[in-house]
Amino acid sequence: MNIKVLDTTLRDGEQTPGVSLNPSEKLRIALKLDEIGVDFIEAGSAITSEGERDCIKTITNENLNAEILSFSRPLNKDIDYCIECGVDAVNLVVPTSDLHIFQKLNTTKEELIEMSNSAVEYCKDHGLVVELSAEDASRTDVDFLRTVFNNAIDCGADRVCVCDTVGIFTPDASFNMFNSLRDLKVPVSCHCHNDFGLAVANTLAAIKGGSSEFHSTVNGIGERAGNTSFEETVVSINSLLPDFDTSIDIHELYSISKLVARLTGVYIQPNKAIVGENAFAHESGIHSDGIIKNASTYEPITPELVGRKRKFVIGKHMGTHGLNSRLKELGLNVNSNQLQQICDNIKFLADNGKTVTDVDLQAIADNVLNINYEDRIKLEEVTIVSGNKVLPTASIKLTIDGNDVLEAGVGIGPVDAAINAVKKSISEFADIELVEYHVDAITGGTDAFIDVIVKLQKGDQIISARGTEPDIINASVKAYIAGVNRLIS
Numbered sequence: 120m121n122i123k124v125l126d127t128t129l130r131d132g133e134q135t136p137g138v139s140l141n142p143s144e145k146l147r148i149a150l151k152l153d154e155i156g157v158d159f160i161e162a163g164s165a166i167t168s169e170g171e172r173d174c175i176k177t178i179t180n181e182n183l184n185a186e187i188l189s190f191s192r193p194l195n196k197d198i199d200y201c202i203e204c205g206v207d208a209v210n211l212v213v214p215t216s217d218l219h220i221f222q223k224l225n226t227t228k229e230e231l232i233e234m235s236n237s238a239v240e241y242c243k244d245h246g247l248v249v250e251l252s253a254e255d256a257s258r259t260d261v262d263f264l265r266t267v268f269n270n271a272i273d274c275g276a277d278r279v280c281v282c283d284t285v286g287i288f289t290p291d292a293s294f295n296m297f298n299s300l301r302d303l304k305v306p307v308s309c310h311c312h313n314d315f316g317l318a319v320a321n322t323l324a325a326i327k328g329g330s331s332e333f334h335s336t337v338n339g340i341g342e343r344a345g346n347t348s349f350e351e352t353v354v355s356i357n358s359l360l361p362d363f364d365t366s367i368d369i370h371e372l373y374s375i376s377k378l379v380a381r382l383t384g385v386y387i388q389p390n391k392a393i394v395g396e397n398a399f400a401h402e403s404g405i406h407s408d409g410i411i412k413n414a415s416t417y418e419p420i421t422p423e424l425v426g427r428k429r430k431f432v433i434g435k436h437m438g439t440h441g442l443n444s445r446l447k448e449l450g451l452n453v454n455s456n457q458l459q460q461i462c463d464n465i466k467f468l469a470d471n472g473k474t475v476t477d478v479d480l481q482a483i484a485d486n487v488l489n490i491n492y493e494d495r496i497k498l499e500e501v502t503i504v505s506g507n508k509v510l511p512t513a514s515i516k517l518t519i520d521g522n523d524v525l526e527a528g529v530g531i532g533p534v535d536a537a538i539n540a541v542k543k544s545i546s547e548f549a550d551i552e553l554v555e556y557h558v559d560a561i562t563g564g565t566d567a568f569i570d571v572i573v574k575l576q577k578g579d580q581i582i583s584a585r586g587t588e589p590d591i592i593n594a595s596v597k598a599y600i601a602g603v604n605r606l607i608s
């Protein structure tokens with residue numbers, strides 16, 4: 120059975136405290152959601168603001184394949200704004216629990232049904248598709264919930280949705296709720312929150328119980344602890360529920376996750392399922408060895424399925440099989456004695472608390488293999504002008520293959536300006552992208568040593584490099600140049 124996906128990254132996801140997307144950012148996300156096969160896109164809440172309406176209009180102007188919805192309360196003024204934005208449908212949110220009806224809306228159950236019915240009729244009179252979402256449904260008396268839904272359906276609602284607004288469902292409760300609503304005459308969808316970390320589990324249980332649609336957000340962003348994670352649910356349906364599928368192009372999940380993280384500024388933790396940095400990374404020797412022999416030993420799905428690549432990480436827990444595989448990726452062939460020596464050196468560093476980067480690994484390997492490696496690029500000088508009233512500007516003097524090169528760059532801040540100046544000096548011969556930048560203050564104070572780790576990419580090759588200095592600009596430039604030197608060596 121095909122399960123429909125309503126993505127609410129642009130509405131409930133944007134309700135993440137501090138997140139606000141502009142029209143072009145919302146459009147980029149909507150285009151990607153549409154491209155990868157999302158059925159319904161909740162583009163925002165038209166009532167919220169002028170800017171929000173501009174965002175929704177930018178999306179509705181594109182005539183996407185997906186149905187475009189706006190959130191709306193069951194109030195004509197909200198619905199009028201939805202109509203002005205040209206949406207196909209409304210997510211009409213009607214609170215149904217006693218708590219919400221009596222304490223929040225300060226009304227009665229009879230008046231609530233009246234408000235809900237008349238809003239559905241108003242929407243239908245204006246040609247809108249209606250998904251009626253019962254807010255706080257998981258704390259609502261089921262008979263009353265059925266009454267609200269059946270009234271709405273009689274008035275023309277096209278779909279109804281059970282919202283676990285504060286994430287209190289357990290998988291059993293979710294299954295039972297949806298199983299008891301199987302006889303409703305329209306599709307029933309589920310909207311779960313992650314307050315107890317159960318949103319994906321509850322969504323899967325809802326689907327097994329009879330829900331034919333689920334709401335989710337990319338990376339699980341949203342109010343408080345967030346919503347059901349889009350990527351986790353899609354992959355779980357694909358891999359764990361053999362009787363169900365979705366129309367989503369699973370290979371694109373990583374790229375949409377990256378896009379949403381970048382545009383919202385909500386970065387995901389490394390151990391997040393499917394899209395986290397470590398989801399397909401292996402440091403432990405026993406795991407890496409198993410993976411090399413047969414990847415299924417320690418990977419339930421292949422990284423390629425979700426648009427990712429496996430990686431073996433250098434560190435304290437690794438063994439020689441994983442290390443050898445990483446050395447080969449870096450173009451280094453070693454015998455078993457050399458391999459063991461390199462492994463011992465890395466474990467010594469790791470035991471002393473050091474994160475071992477690829478550049479460290481290559482330096483250790485050079486030493487063990489007696490390779491005389493000379494950096495092609497050397498930093499001679501870097502000068503920064505920065506302050507509260509100037510555009511951060513950097514001038515840089517390098518020697519490249521023995522020749523002096525002078526360059527200048529500007530940037531958002533002094534580090535950006537310095538890196539831009541280095542990039543300009545090497546642009547003719549090295550097409551290198553900075554894919555990650557991480558900074559730590561080693562001792563915590565303002566006089567601390569700064570440890571910068573960068574990841575740089577040239578074609579298919581990604582390597583990590585470090586710079587440690589008392590000055591963040593010098594540390595960043597040093598890390599960047601160390602990585603570039605290795606990538607062009």
Ligand SMILES: CC(=O)SCCNC(=O)CCNC(=O)[C@H](O)C(C)(C)COP(=O)(O)OP(=O)(O)OC[C@H]1O[C@@H](n2cnc3c(N)ncnc32)[C@H](O)[C@@H]1OP(=O)(O)O
Nearest residue numbers: 131134164166167168192193194212213214223224254284
């Ligand atoms: C579970 C969810 O995620 S619901 C979606 C939550 N999203 C948002 O709130 C984001 C968009 N919201 C906004 O921009 C603003 O809250 C607005 C424009 C909708 C309303 O702003 P204001 O008029 O200043 O009211 P405020 O937000 O302070 O209070 C909410 C009002 O809506 C009422 N309300 C809340 N939910 C509903 C509902 N589903 N149906 C009808 N009325 C509702 C409240 O009772 C309150 O009304 P009151 O002023 O008569 O007491």
Ligand SMILES: CC(=O)C(=O)O
Nearest residue numbers: 212252254255282284
């Ligand atoms: C409608 C909605 O976002 C909720 O109940 O959580």
